[in-house]
Amino acid sequence: MAQITHAARHHQLTNIHSWTPDSQWLVFDVRPCGASFTGQTIERVNIHSKEVQVLYRAPAQSHVGVVTVNPQPPERYVFIHGPEHPDADWHYDFHHRRGVVLEGGQLTGLDAMDITAPYTPGALRGGSHVHVWSPDGALVSFTYNDHVLHERDPALDLRNVGVAVPCGPVTPGGHHPREYSGSHWCVLVSETTPTPRPGSDEISRAYEEGWVGEQGYTRTPGEHPRRALAFIGDTLSVNGEKVPELFIVDLPDSEAGWKQAGAFPLQGTPDRMPAQPAGVVQRRLTFTHQRRYPGLVTSPRHWVRSSPSAEWIACLMKDDQGVVQLWLVSPLGGEPRQLTHGTRGVESAINWHPSGRCLGFVQQGRVVLCDARSGEITPLSPAGETPVSGDAVVFSPDGQHVAWMQEAGGFRQLFTARTGL
Template identity: 75%
Template structure:
């Protein structure tokens, strides 16, 4: 084990894509906690030398956080709060944007237009947890809508969206808080405020993950180049919230995306016609229905695109890792026993194992057998459940841990 940061402040890793492609630098922000958005810098630490470098510093009262890295180059993306915040417009789910930094230059990822008629390709609110696709060309994010929030906060449903490699998008700037963006953005999930109990309808889409490094093979043998899996909140027949696993296949054609509905005064933006989410799990009848929400986790695909991993309780109420094909079927329980999974997780780049926290130690789990290999002893101080992240070369794994009263970054070798 090697402690990477030592300053008397907190350091926060995002749950995926925190390493530079050369496996030498680890990007982080300096929020005092995952829920408090008050950090002013995006930074990175060299895991070999301990050198710390500032990637971006916010100005004009803005705050930044939740940084991820392009898997193909030293390009960073993170959440940026509003400049000069005031009582009418301050940081919130629907008041934030993505910012991309490359070679020291910062550009907005998404545009925002909150004045009708709404600009195609622009958002009408805030984007969050921006993650590059494995080829570095597209990005996913979660989204909340300012326009509907102003009308009724209950209509501002979380959704999943994508930022596409064509743009820029420039709104009419009829409101002082509107801005341009470098990418064309569209939602890919469909939500409704009142899902029909027992149906596939959802009122929240979140914790998404890209499927495969090159997509996945569909049941008919054809390749689906791009897809996102995510969690969607359904309602049981009795009206209880049940999080289920969903997937949406994404078309490549730019013309298709330019037909996406930008939203109106009473309706959320929507995906292009034909882009439909598909439900993969059906857990309403289980003893413990639904995917686990504690610990918070994100759906993760193996690099091969053949298995999606997620957390769900077994019949004894213990949170376990489960695997399922993007084509559906019966989930396969990977971990067993009394010791549950205590954190978000990620796949090793080989696709042969997954890493997470169990019994307050970092472990590797064999993706075929479920066998557990501890990488650290049981720790006296608490390991954060937020992020356990492999380096791109697969040789290292990093996490956060309370150290001398502050959350610091740690790393160890994987032996892989």
Template identity: 70%
Template sequence: MKQLTFAPRHHQLTNTNVWTPDSRWLAFDVRPSGALFTGKTIERVNVETGEVEVIYRATQEACVGVVTVHPVLEQYVFIHGPENPDERWQYDFHHRRGVLAGAAGVTNLDAMDITPPWTPGALRGGSHVHVFSPNGELVSFTYNDHVLHERDPALDRRNVGVAAPYGPVVVPGRHPREYSGSRWCVLVSRTTPSPRPGSDEIHRACEEGWVGNHALAFIGDTLAVNGETVPELFIVALPQNEAGWKRPGSAPLTGTATTLPAPPSGVVQRRLTFTHNRPFPGLVHTPRHWVRSNPQATDIAFLMRDDDGVVQLWLISPSGGEPRQLTHSVAGIQSAFNWHPSGKWLGFVLENRIACCDAHSGVITFLTDGHGQPPSADAVVFSPDGRRVAWMEERGGFRQLWVTESGLE
């Protein structure tokens, strides 16, 4: 078990894709806390030497954070807050964008156009937690809409979007806060302000994860017959060519004055879990986790309580069917999780230690012991070569980065 960072400041890992492809560097941001978004730099640390490098430094009072790494290239994508924030336009869910930084320079991922008529391929608000697909061609994100937020914040429901490599998207720039982007961006989830109780309709989509290169799974908040919110697992198959990404469905890709941007034609939202009648219905939002498929795209993992109310790992096929409970621990799983690149294990925090479980048997193996403080619940991430696992842990009042050998193949 090795501490990588020592500076008297917080070091924040994103929940996945934080390693460079060569498994030598970890990318992170430096916000003062997980919830306070005021960091000015995106950085990386060499896991062998401890050397720290600045990847990107924000200017004009902007803030940056939540960085992830391309699976093949030395390219980074992260949240960028507004430059020169003022009383009318500050960092918020609907006031942020994705930015790509790498050898080719720095570019906006998504365009924003908030002045009608809106531009196809541009969005109207803020994107968040950008994650490359396994082959690096697409980028997923969650989204909030400025246009509807200004109309009525209750209409601004979180959704899942994708940036496809069919840009650039150039907007007219009729508003000083608008900007162009390098990728064609659309929403792929569909939500409604008032889901019908007991139906497959959802009022929020979040915590998405790639299922291969052409599908996304995510958590969708449904309503039970009694009106209680029940988070269920959903999946969408994605277009596989440029025409598919740009072809509107039954509603405009750009949205309207009263509706959110709509998915392209052929993107159908399908529900995978049906848990309303369980003793503890629904996937859990605490600990916060992102659904994750194994590299073979044959199993999607998520967290849900067992019949005794203990948070466990569960698996389900992307085709649907009955979920399989993988872990049977007495203590609940305490963190977000990730798959080992072999697809044979999953890593997470259990009993205040870094643990992994066999993806077939559910047998638990502990990789660490004797932590000074419990590992953070935000991120437990294997390196691309599978040899190491990284996490965050507090030392001296500051969140630091740690790694240990996984011992897995």
């Protein structure tokens, strides 16, 4: 185990794609915690020399954070950018933020925003966040909150999952001083409603998404969606209780598919959230309403993660004793497979090793590897040390190292360990 950073400040990793493609640098922001948004720089540190480089510094009282790296070279970074020159009417919030791409020192806006009706297809009407590149480095997934509906009634501003596709640019009319252009065509791929029918597959919230497989998955013989996203969706039980379940959406395979509207306008209306492209239908994978502890857990916060081969999607649920365990679900559905069985539960976000042979997470305050077949646990960090953050346990692309955050000297520092794989 090695401590990589030592500065008297906090260091924040994102929950995936925190390494450069050459496995030499860890990329981070400097927020004091994952829930805050007051960092002003995006930086990286070399895990061998410990050299720290500032990649971007936010201007005009804005803030930045939640950076991920494109898994394919050349090095490209995407992260959240808050509003420049914030004021009482327009400041950082879920529906007032955007994605930006940094490549070769040049910053480009990812998603356009148009909040003046009639809205622009391919543009959003609010804030995107937690941007994650697809395994082939072409698309970016994100979660989303809507300014237009938030202004009408915050209860209508339902979190959704969207995708940015490189078939822009998108340039709104600029009828509001806070509107902006974007390099990518952006749409929502989830469907939500503020009033899900109890016991149905309808959801009020879509979040914590993950790409399915490095090259998609096989749905039926001869049917192989090249890109798909899994995510958590909040259903209602027949008793009206919120139950988070696992969902999947197969995505278009052409530019024309991304631009073809379905039953409702891609860009939304004053009364409706932006809508899915034609043919994009969310499919429910888990049905846990009757379990003793129904639903996927939201604490610890985790993002659903597919194995590289797309055989399994990993998520966290409680067992019948109320202990948070790691479960594996096929992208075809069926009964979830419980992988861990310990009396001490999983305490963090999860990620697959690039080989697909194991997963990494925090258990009993230690970073561990979990064999994807047997569930056998191998600790990588010692017990009894200072607190380990549950926000991120991230493997290097070459699979040789794993990184996490841990308190040292009163600050959240970055640590790594060799995986032995």
